[in-house]
Amino acid sequence: MLAYAANAPRIAERRSAPNTLLFIIAGHVAVLAAVMSAKMDLPRRILDRPLVVTSIRVPPPPPANPIRPKVHTPMPVTAVDPQTWAPPKHVDTGPVEPLGPTTIDTGSLGGGGAAIIPEFHPPVHYPVKLGPRLATPESELKPPYPASKLLTEEEAVLSLKLTIDANGRVTAVDPVGRADPAFLAAARRHLLAHWRYRPASEDGRAIVSSTVITLRFELDG
Secondary structure, eight states: OOHHHHSSSOOOOOOOOHHHHHHHHHHHHHHHHHHHHHHHHHHHHHHHOOOOOOOOOOOOOOOOSSSOOOOOOOOOOOOTTTOOOOOOOOOOHHHHOOOEEEEEEEESSSSSSEEEOOOOOOOOOOOOOOEEEEOGGGGGGGGGOHHHHHTTTEEEEEEEEEOOOOOOOOEEEEEOOOOHHHHHHHHHHHHHHHBBBEEEEEETEOOOEEEEEEEOOOOOO
């Protein structure tokens, strides 16, 4: 056994290469320098970027005691049977008499003497009246001049009272004061035949009325 061990082949010892070791050390130093440079440059890039701030709206908290809306319950409606319903009977109390003066003893109410309430009178209705309105065309207003007065060239001014019926027709022509018979006759014939009025009215109802006019007989100069 000893002889074999002495004669057994030995693995040759490997010598370390100094150049290889230096290359490995230089590589580690370069990697470490690159890492340190990257760490120093990272904050500068972060600071160069613009800062963006986003506001987030927070909803308000709910009220402590929320008010609940009131719910209105509809009231039940009772239908009326048309066969059993009847309108209320009218009670005739007769004509209403106006109230006379009333005396109230104020002594029982804590005052002295008596208070008198004045008599109540219902409002009085006054009818709305409208007088007659002339509806004759202007071309038919002038009566013909009496022929006898043309020869003497006489003129006249007549004051006449006209009676107008509910249809607006002139039914009577009467002088107010003195009037020449010839002029009065000419005026009466013409007014009864041609003059028309819108009749007078009382509360919208046509009525008989009268009016006074002034009629002039004048010659053209």
